[in-house]
Amino acid sequence: MGRLDGKVALISGGARGQGAAEAMLFAKEGAKVVIGDLLNDEGRQVEAQIAELGGDATYVRLDVTSADDWDAAVQTALERYGRLDILVNNAGILGRRTGIEDTSSEQWDAILDVNAKGVFLGTKAAIPALQEAGGGSIVNISSIAGIIGSRNGIPAYQASKGAVRLLTKSTALQHAADNIRCNSVHPGMIVTAMTEETLAIPEMREFYDQNIPLGRLGTVDDIANGVLFLASDDSSFVTGSEIVIDGGLVAQ
Helix, strand or coil, X not given: CCCCCCCEEEEECCCCHHHHHHHHHHHHCCCEEEEEECCHHHHHHHHHHHHHCCCXXXXXXXXXXXHXXXXXXXXXXXXXXXXXXXXXXXXXXXXXXXXXXXXXXXXXXXXXXXXXXXXXXXXXXXXXXHHHCCCEEEEEECCHHHCCCCCCCCHHHHHHHHHHHHHHHHHHHHCHHHCEEEEEEEECCECCHHHHHHHCCHHHHHHHHHHCCCCCCECHHHHHHHHHHHHCHHHCCCCCCEEEECCCHHHC
């Protein structure tokens, strides 16, 4: 018996990397999964992989900065599977590594639009369906960059992830009476396509190699397992919380 049997989940940014790992794990645990992304080919591949393993998934094109796309994704879940129980706001972008003075307004807006506004729009679109289902779980993927600052960080990225952290708490408090839980996950340095450029910088790789207490970089499965806990009924008394999955980096 799976930990998500009978549940329907919508995962943004589910076509590759961390989001794809979450989609595969959710399906393995019994959920029906709607995969939202802009990467059509990759998204359909994940849909097909889940089907091959005996699961049930549907890919939808989802631009997380579009309220209409979010409404359509939620509607797909309702029409295809009859309900929505779980939303994972996973989609995000990193942006160019620049200091504050070299960050353009356009770069700031692009990162905040996807990473912060996208979470707001997804939450707003999903809440009526979660209410109709009698409650559910929203899991927002933030970052350790939303908790601590960094001399080498990307200011707009850090601001966006800090926004997600506090929007999570507001959502949890405003909708606790609806039995809708909302929590955030804060990955450290995880090996994905999004972090390849960062890890290719010798001093950055050296920093993580020397400063992660558990002695290794994280994997997408490390994050997916934490997301699964928050999405499942195992965390039925957890809301407004943040789970840091970083090998101990920010504990120092």
